[in-house]
Amino acid sequence: xxxxxxxxxxxxxxxxxxxxxxxxxxxxxxxxxxxxxxxxxxxxxxxxxxxxxxxxxxxxxxxxxxxxxxxxxxxxxxxxxxxxxxxxxxxxxxxxxxxxxxxxxxxxxxxxxxxxxxxxxxxxxxxxxxxxxxxxxxxxxxxxxxxxxxxxxxxxxxxxxxxxxxxxxxxxxxxxxxxxxxxxxxxxxxxxxxxxxxxxxxxxxxxxxxxxxxxxxxxxxxxxxxxxxxxxxxxxxxxxxxxxxxxxxxxxxxxx
Amino acid sequence: xxxxxxxxxxxxxxxxxxxxxxxxxxxxxxxxxxxxxxxxxxxxxxxxxxxxxxxxxxxxxxxxxxxxxxxxxxxxxxxxxxxxxxxxxxxxxxxxxxxxxxxxxxxxxxxxxxxxxxxxxxxxxxxxxxxxxxxxxxxxxxxxxxxxxxxxxxxxxxxxxxxxxxxxxxxxxxxxxxxxxxxxxxxxxxxxxxxxxxxxxxxxxxxxxxxxxxxxxxxxxxxxxxxxxxxxxxxxxxxxxxxxxxxxxxxxxxxx
DNA sequence: CGTCTTTTTGAACGTTCTCAAGGGATGTGG
DNA sequence: CCACATCCCTTGAGAACGTTCAAAAAGACG
Numbered sequence: 001x002x003x004x005x006x007x008x009x010x011x012x013x014x015x016x017x018x019x020x021x022x023x024x025x026x027x028x029x030x031x032x033x034x035x036x037x038x039x040x041x042x043x044x045x046x047x048x049x050x051x052x053x054x055x056x057x058x059x060x061x062x063x064x065x066x067x068x069x070x071x072x073x074x075x076x077x078x079x080x081x082x083x084x085x086x087x088x089x090x091x092x093x094x095x096x097x098x099x100x101x102x103x104x105x106x107x108x109x110x111x112x113x114x115x116x117x118x119x120x121x122x123x124x125x126x127x128x129x130x131x132x133x134x135x136x137x138x139x140x141x142x143x144x145x146x147x148x149x150x151x152x153x154x155x156x157x158x159x160x161x162x163x164x165x166x167x168x169x170x171x172x173x174x175x176x177x178x179x180x181x182x183x184x185x186x187x188x189x190x191x192x193x194x195x196x197x198x199x200x201x202x203x204x205x206x207x208x209x210x211x212x213x214x215x216x217x218x219x220x221x222x223x224x225x226x227x228x229x230x231x232x233x234x235x236x237x238x239x240x241x242x243x244x245x246x247x248x249x250x251x252x253x254x255x256x
Numbered sequence: 257x258x259x260x261x262x263x264x265x266x267x268x269x270x271x272x273x274x275x276x277x278x279x280x281x282x283x284x285x286x287x288x289x290x291x292x293x294x295x296x297x298x299x300x301x302x303x304x305x306x307x308x309x310x311x312x313x314x315x316x317x318x319x320x321x322x323x324x325x326x327x328x329x330x331x332x333x334x335x336x337x338x339x340x341x342x343x344x345x346x347x348x349x350x351x352x353x354x355x356x357x358x359x360x361x362x363x364x365x366x367x368x369x370x371x372x373x374x375x376x377x378x379x380x381x382x383x384x385x386x387x388x389x390x391x392x393x394x395x396x397x398x399x400x401x402x403x404x405x406x407x408x409x410x411x412x413x414x415x416x417x418x419x420x421x422x423x424x425x426x427x428x429x430x431x432x433x434x435x436x437x438x439x440x441x442x443x444x445x446x447x448x449x450x451x452x453x454x455x456x457x458x459x460x461x462x463x464x465x466x467x468x469x470x471x472x473x474x475x476x477x478x479x480x481x482x483x484x485x486x487x488x489x490x491x492x493x494x495x496x497x498x499x500x501x502x503x504x505x506x507x508x509x510x511x512x
Numbered sequence: 513c514g515t516c517t518t519t520t521t522g523a524a525c526g527t528t529c530t531c532a533a534g535g536g537a538t539g540t541g542g
Numbered sequence: 543c544c545a546c547a548t549c550c551c552t553t554g555a556g557a558a559c560g561t562t563c564a565a566a567a568a569g570a571c572g
Contacts, residue, residue, distance in 0.1 A: 132391035
């Protein structure tokens with residue numbers, strides 16, 4: 001069921017053209033210049049499609065591709081030798097995948113699709129060329145890296161300082177907010193299939209305790225989280241409960 | 257006692273010349289080309305020196321400078337409204353400070369000196385210019401961002417999956433290893449003053465439990481951690497105990 | 513309809529937290 | 543040089559939070 005890690009096999013060159021890139025209509029993304037779009041079109045290898053559960057690349061591998069999420073949601077997680085796993089973060093449309101492989105080191109994590117997803121594929125070898133010729137692109141890459149770092153910080157704060165209820169609420173807020181920002185939840189409800197086992201692996205809790213905590217939050221009417229969707233009846237109340245400062249990024253996400 | 261956040265006040269332009277940059281002799285850093293060094297010399301504003309406990313910039317600020325660590329160790333931490341704080345990571349010579357301010361957003365954390373430290377100061381406004389003219393530099397920046405991300409991942413794994421003893425051991429290994437890599441602990445002992453309260457804030461543990469866990473590790477002869485230094489009698493045993501896979505980065509750290 | 517996955521519940525146990533107090537080291541001013 | 547303040551470390555004890563083991567119920571899927 002797992003897809004090949006190696007290049008080429010599933011690349012569908014000449015799928016949708018860049019002219020119909022699904023990211024461009026996102027008004028919250030900064031629009032690339034026509035010239036930048038020509039460059040990107042020339043560099044991209046094609047698109048790949050993954051179904052829920054399929055692995056994009058494994059921990060320890062050195063993929064020859066870099067990816068941008070065109071649609072869908074993915075997650076990256078780190079596996080321990082004894083079988084435990086820690087989910088690091090989720091990835092949404094516009095996110096860049098493979099920062100580490102861009103600089104030629106082993107991936108410290110694996111990436112797998114959470115919903116069906118399409119990725120835009122670039123050749124790793126041409127990364128330097130791309131960055132050298134398009135300084136706007138390296139600036140955007142820095143932007144994405146800085147914001148990813150900020151997201152990981154927030155996760156660290158959750159794991160280090162928040163109790164189980166606060167962690168659950170913070171995760172729900174984070175996911176729904178990102179979904180709203182990327183137009184995946186126009187009505188404030190995110191359709192995504194996440195098992196309680198996955199939540200537990202994200203938040204560093206046991207499955208049993210995750211279940212009980214989730215029930216408690218449901219009883220408090222703070223989150224409406226089922227196997228297939230996440231809803232937050234009162235976003236302000238949920239943020240307050242989780243202890244999240246209302247910091248929204250002013251600048252629109254860049255387009256890569 | 258806290259230093260001004262504003263530009264200029266404490267900048268010592270014309271301190272040590274770049275020709276004597278303390279980072280260059282590190283054989284584990286990739287050496288910059290003569291041309292790159294000329295560029296860097298032209299862009300840098302000067303050096304700043306901080307003593308233990310002094311704050312480089314605060315959470316929520318928008319510093320007009322970017323920094324590279326020339327010597328010393330710093331930490332960045334995120335403060336919650338109720339006074340709790342979570343230490344995110346430590347920074348060592350060669351690290352870049354201010355990725356977020358490079359792309360013009362608010363800093364999500366504060367940075368403070370843990371030992372006395374000197375930083376190399378650059379103007380934020382000229383960041384784009386620098387990246388555009390020196391593609392090698394944006395590549396190096398990407399390298400640093402990717403490795404910082406990896407370090408944060410490891411921290412997330414600690415907080416999510418490891419118990420108190422394992423966390424303590426993992427942190428000791430991480431700090432000593434980074435110190436060895438940056439030549440701050442030639443004999444394998446790192447001279448750094450870290451209180452148990454700071455350890456607790458890094459690992460998401462209470463001060464009391466941190467203290468008891470530290471004693472347990474001392475009894476097990478796994479770490480030799482006092483207020484002013486960290487030693488690891490048997491590195492392999494400590495790594496094993498903490499559950500750290502022995503992954504060393506092949507490529508030398510870049511020089512920025 | 514049967515199988516597999518996911519959720520739910522109970523109960524005992526263990527880790528970690530909180531509260532409270534004392535002790536040691538260092539520094540400062542009288 | 544002593545008295546006092548401050549900062550950090552240490553110890554005890556009860557309570558809270560979260561884990562583990564075990565089993566059953568509820569959904570999802572072919």
